[in-house]
Amino acid sequence: MTEPAAAHTAAHVRYVLRLGDTSLILGQRLGEWIGHGPALEEDLGLANLALDFIGQARLLLTYAGELEGRGRDEDALAFLREAPEYANLTLVEQPNGDFACTIVRQWLVDSWQLQLYQALAGSADARLAAIAEKALKETRYHYRFSSGWLVRLGDGTEESRRRTQQALEELWRFTGELFAPDAIDAQMHAAGIAPELAGLRPAWSEAIDADLRAAGLARPADPSYRWQGKQGVHTEELSHLLAEMQHLPRAYPGARW
Amino acid sequence: MYTQGLDAQGREPEAPAGGAAAERFQARVDAEEKIEPKDWMPEAYRQTLIRQISQHAHSEIVGMLPEGNWITRAPSLRRKAVLMAKVQDEGGHGMYLYSAAETLGIGREEMVGQLLSGAAKYSSIFNYPTLTWADVGAIGWLVDGAAIMNQIPLCRCSYGPYARAMVRICKEESFHQRQGFEIMMTLARGTQAQREMAQDALNRWWWPSIMMFGPSDADSPHTAQSMRWKIKRFSNDELRQKFIDVTVPQAHFLGLAIPDAQLHLDEASGHYRIGAIDWSEFHAVLRGNGPCNRERLAARRAAHENGAWVREAAAAHARKLKERAAAAAAA
Amino acid sequence: MSEDWPLYEVFVRARSGLEHKHVGSLHAADARMAIEHARDVYTRRQEGVSLWVVPSAQIIASDPQEAEALFEPARDKVYRHPTFYAIPDEVKNL
Numbered sequence: 207m208t209e210p211a212a213a214h215t216a217a218h219v220r221y222v223l224r225l226g227d228t229s230l231i232l233g234q235r236l237g238e239w240i241g242h243g244p245a246l247e248e249d250l251g252l253a254n255l256a257l258d259f260i261g262q263a264r265l266l267l268t269y270a271g272e273l274e275g276r277g278r279d280e281d282a283l284a285f286l287r288e289a290p291e292y293a294n295l296t297l298v299e300q301p302n303g304d305f306a307c308t309i310v311r312q313w314l315v316d317s318w319q320l321q322l323y324q325a326l327a328g329s330a331d332a333r334l335a336a337i338a339e340k341a342l343k344e345t346r347y348h349y350r351f352s353s354g355w356l357v358r359l360g361d362g363t364e365e366s367r368r369r370t371q372q373a374l375e376e377l378w379r380f381t382g383e384l385f386a387p388d389a390i391d392a393q394m395h396a397a398g399i400a401p402e403l404a405g406l407r408p409a410w411s412e413a414i415d416a417d418l419r420a421a422g423l424a425r426p427a428d429p430s431y432r433w434q435g436k437q438g439v440h441t442e443e444l445s446h447l448l449a450e451m452q453h454l455p456r457a458y459p460g461a462r463w
Numbered sequence: 464m465y466t467q468g469l470d471a472q473g474r475e476p477e478a479p480a481g482g483a484a485a486e487r488f489q490a491r492v493d494a495e496e497k498i499e500p501k502d503w504m505p506e507a508y509r510q511t512l513i514r515q516i517s518q519h520a521h522s523e524i525v526g527m528l529p530e531g532n533w534i535t536r537a538p539s540l541r542r543k544a545v546l547m548a549k550v551q552d553e554g555g556h557g558m559y560l561y562s563a564a565e566t567l568g569i570g571r572e573e574m575v576g577q578l579l580s581g582a583a584k585y586s587s588i589f590n591y592p593t594l595t596w597a598d599v600g601a602i603g604w605l606v607d608g609a610a611i612m613n614q615i616p617l618c619r620c621s622y623g624p625y626a627r628a629m630v631r632i633c634k635e636e637s638f639h640q641r642q643g644f645e646i647m648m649t650l651a652r653g654t655q656a657q658r659e660m661a662q663d664a665l666n667r668w669w670w671p672s673i674m675m676f677g678p679s680d681a682d683s684p685h686t687a688q689s690m691r692w693k694i695k696r697f698s699n700d701e702l703r704q705k706f707i708d709v710t711v712p713q714a715h716f717l718g719l720a721i722p723d724a725q726l727h728l729d730e731a732s733g734h735y736r737i738g739a740i741d742w743s744e745f746h747a748v749l750r751g752n753g754p755c756n757r758e759r760l761a762a763r764r765a766a767h768e769n770g771a772w773v774r775e776a777a778a779a780h781a782r783k784l785k786e787r788a789a790a791a792a793a794a
Numbered sequence: 795m796s797e798d799w800p801l802y803e804v805f806v807r808a809r810s811g812l813e814h815k816h817v818g819s820l821h822a823a824d825a826r827m828a829i830e831h832a833r834d835v836y837t838r839r840q841e842g843v844s845l846w847v848v849p850s851a852q853i854i855a856s857d858p859q860e861a862e863a864l865f866e867p868a869r870d871k872v873y874r875h876p877t878f879y880a881i882p883d884e885v886k887n888l
Contacts, residue, residue, distance in 0.1 A: 244770025362776025
């Protein structure tokens with residue numbers, strides 16, 4: 207492989223890993239809710255979300271492993287990478303907190319993925335386009351679920367409004383990362399594989415404002431600090447999450463499960 | 464996940480008072496007709512069903528916890544997805560069952576209250592801990608296996624909504640036992656450490672699974688009324704024997720040893736015979752002194768209490784929607 | 795309690811061309827949530843392509859006590875069925 211071709215592949219792998227890791231970590235977080243939700247019906251709903259995200263992660267990590275060509279499958283990528291090798295958004299690794307926190311996190315991710323997957327469905331990378339098209343259908347439902355809950359919680363009781371506004375203040379600081387392009391995004395955009403990331407922001411921002419209005423919640427000021435989860439710089443939460451998730455494959459090297 | 468032991472935990476329902484209605488009711492049951500929610504039924508039949516169905520539902524819900532304990536640590540993404548789907552199914556089954564019980568005139572909130580206060584029972588099997596990944600396999604293989612033995616006859620239960628819920632549940636559960644066996648098989652064919660993990664899980668889950676069928680027939684004489692009402696169709700010992708007969712060869716296939724030195728094949732009858740069951744343990748766990756009774760109830764209470772403000776918020780929002788719609792219509 | 799959610803009955807259309815069939819019930823605070831819960835609870839295995847949810851309190855059911863009065867009178871109206879009429883075999887297309 208020529209040097210530019212190798213660099214392109216590395217960027218391509220990294221790009222797909224970002225998507226896959228974001229789905230995986232969010233799926234892992236949502237899985238923590240199963241059996242502990244605020245109503246039985248919500249347990250089932252949250253489990254459905256978790257299953258969709260794990261499903262997306264499997265498709266994306268498998269693809270990343272194939273692109274990489276070093277024989278790593280979905281499990282090698284999920285269970286045998288350290289936190290700095292993970293490329294998920296820092297938003298999704300944040301703990302579940304209370305239900306308001308989980309819903310706000312979910313709604314921020316869903317509204318972001320909605321824009322992103324719509325664009326990726328037209329990617330020059332046919333494999334990625336197919337995965338995005340499948341994920342888009344799931345995302346439309348996720349967004350329906352999370353935006354519906356955002357409005358219920360914002361409009362519901364004094365307590366629910368307070369908790370939800372608090373969750374929003376808490377998590378908003380991670381949104382700076384959602385549409386901040388770096389060299390990999392630019393390279394993928396130039397190759398027709400990815401959309402221009404910053405270009406997706408206006409539509410996202412509009413949807414966010416409409417939902418916040420419906421929920422009677424206030425949009426926090428934009429963050430000054432920019433997190434860099436997709437560059438491998440995470441919050442302290444991620445390594446704890448990985449320690450738990452990766453425990454078995456690491457304790458029994460080479461074992462099959 | 465049902466355990467026959469639950470139907471032994473109430474008082475013997477009194478035989479219904481005579482009278483034409485009671486006779487017509489019994490005649491319909493005898494003719495294998497289904498009883499539906501608004502049909503006349505003896506009060507004791509209603510109460511027996513409420514107790515049994517709600518405790519069955521509680522078992523599904525509490526049953527989410529031991530396996531749910533491993534969702535975040537499932538050792539592959541495939542296993543993680545399967546386990547999430549299975550635990551989710553258990554929640555769904557609890558829901559179907561609460562729905563069936565609600566047709567008898569009791570609200571879900573009241574039933575959940577009975578679970579959280581400790582007044583209602585759930586299957587004792589879920590008061591055992593899941594200590595290693597192999598326990599997830601053992602639960603699927605043994606606990607779901609025992610549950611299926613109990614649940615299939617319930618598909619023909621005389622009460623329509625219960626029978627229909629069970630049909631749906633049995634259909635959905637067919638993958639549960641298979642995924643458990645697959646986990647055990649993978650471990651049994653894995654490394655030495657994995658084989659030991661599988662054997663250890665079998666050692667801990669075998670007897671509790673055997674006890675899931677409830678006290679032996681000699682000690683549970685009061686199932687006669689449930690049999691007459693066609694709520695129950697086989698005795699505890701019949702189902703237990705059936706489970707043993709199908710499960711022992713599966714353990715042999717896995718190359719794992721059943722932890723029972725007395726276990727042997729009775730050539731004459733073709734049945735496997737087991738050693739004596741330690742019922743003192745069964746009763747201790749039933750009375751609340753099992754290894755995880757406190758933890759399981761504490762987890763359910765925490766979920767319920769932490770969710771109260773969420774349920775209130777949604778109810779408040781729904782009220783506001785109605786008020787706004789009414790105001791808009793009036794304007 | 796103010797946090798109780800009302801009961802809804804769920805009806806699922808399995809495939810286009812089929813009628814909606816009652817499958818069970820669930821609790822939900824509002825109509826939108828009832829559809830989402832019905833989807834999450836009753837269509838996890840591709841059981842349907844369309845959902846109806848109806849507040850259980852809105853269902854009006856016949857009284858089993860009246861079953862005879864309501865349904866028995868139809869029993870002797872055998873002339874409503876085609877087999878009631880004797881037509882010779884050689885007559886076709888009837």
